Amino acid sequence: MWGCGVIRVLLVDDQQLIRAGLRMLCDAEPDIEVVGEAGNGREAITLAGRLAPDVIVMDLRMPGVDGISATSRVLAERPATRVLVLTTFGDDDHLYPALNAGACGFLLKDAPPAELLNGIRRAAAGDSPFSRDVLQRLVRRATDAGAERPSRVEGLTAREQDVLRLVGEGLSNTEIAERLHIGITTVKTHITALMTKTGSPNRVRLALVAHRV
Known part of the structure; x- marks a missing residue:
C-alpha cells in the first residue's frame, strides 16, 4: 500500500492514445509516477507482479484477458494493490462484476482530469472513488434491495x-x-x-x- 510518497501507477488500456493521454496527465503531477503501461489484461497481470504499482488504472473491455479477470488475478497475487476502473461503460453489467473482482473505485472516461487525478490519490490512500452517477446508482440499488438499515x-x-x-x-x-x-x-x-x-x-x-x- 502507498506510503504517502510518490504514487506508483500502472496504466492499463488497449488504446494507445488513451494511455498516452493518461500518462501526460499523470506525469504533470509531482506525486504520481507512471511506472508502466499495459495494452491488455495479460500484460497487466505480468507488469503488476514485476513493477508492484500502488494503483492500477484499469480499463474493462480489452482483447484476451479483460479488465475484470485481470483485476481478480492481480488482487489474488497482490491484495494490497488498489485497482481503479476507468471505463466508457458505466452500466451495471460492468460495474458490479468489477467491484466483485475487487476494484476499489469506478470512474468514467468522460470524468474531468482533476477527478481522475483525485481518484488515483484517493485510491492510494485507501478510499473508494466513484463517479457521481455510479455512486448514486450503487446507493439506489442497495436501497431497493433492502440492504440492512444502519x-x-x-x-x-x-x-x-x-x-x-x-x-x-x-x-x-x-x-x-x-x-x-x-x-x-x-x-x-x-x-x-x-x-x-x-x-x-x-x-x-x-x-x-x-x-x-
Missing part, C-alpha cells in the same frame, strides 16, 4: 449532517467544499469523523447511511 446515527453536528447529505448526493470533497463554502481540508476532517461515527469503511457505505438514517 442504526440511527447520534451526535452529529449540524455541519456533519450537511456534509453527510452531500456525500449521499454523490458530491466529491471539492464540490462539498464549494457548496458549503469551507476548505477541502475541513471537508476531509468531517468525512473522517462521519466514517468513525457511522462505522462506515468507505464512501459508498457512508452514502448509503446518508440515504437511510
Whole structure:
C-alpha cells in the first residue's frame, strides 16, 4: 500500500492514445509516477507482479484477458494493490462484476482530469472513488434491495449532517467544499469523523447511511 510518497501507477488500456493521454496527465503531477503501461489484461497481470504499482488504472473491455479477470488475478497475487476502473461503460453489467473482482473505485472516461487525478490519490490512500452517477446508482440499488438499515446515527453536528447529505448526493470533497463554502481540508476532517461515527469503511457505505438514517 502507498506510503504517502510518490504514487506508483500502472496504466492499463488497449488504446494507445488513451494511455498516452493518461500518462501526460499523470506525469504533470509531482506525486504520481507512471511506472508502466499495459495494452491488455495479460500484460497487466505480468507488469503488476514485476513493477508492484500502488494503483492500477484499469480499463474493462480489452482483447484476451479483460479488465475484470485481470483485476481478480492481480488482487489474488497482490491484495494490497488498489485497482481503479476507468471505463466508457458505466452500466451495471460492468460495474458490479468489477467491484466483485475487487476494484476499489469506478470512474468514467468522460470524468474531468482533476477527478481522475483525485481518484488515483484517493485510491492510494485507501478510499473508494466513484463517479457521481455510479455512486448514486450503487446507493439506489442497495436501497431497493433492502440492504440492512444502519442504526440511527447520534451526535452529529449540524455541519456533519450537511456534509453527510452531500456525500449521499454523490458530491466529491471539492464540490462539498464549494457548496458549503469551507476548505477541502475541513471537508476531509468531517468525512473522517462521519466514517468513525457511522462505522462506515468507505464512501459508498457512508452514502448509503446518508440515504437511510
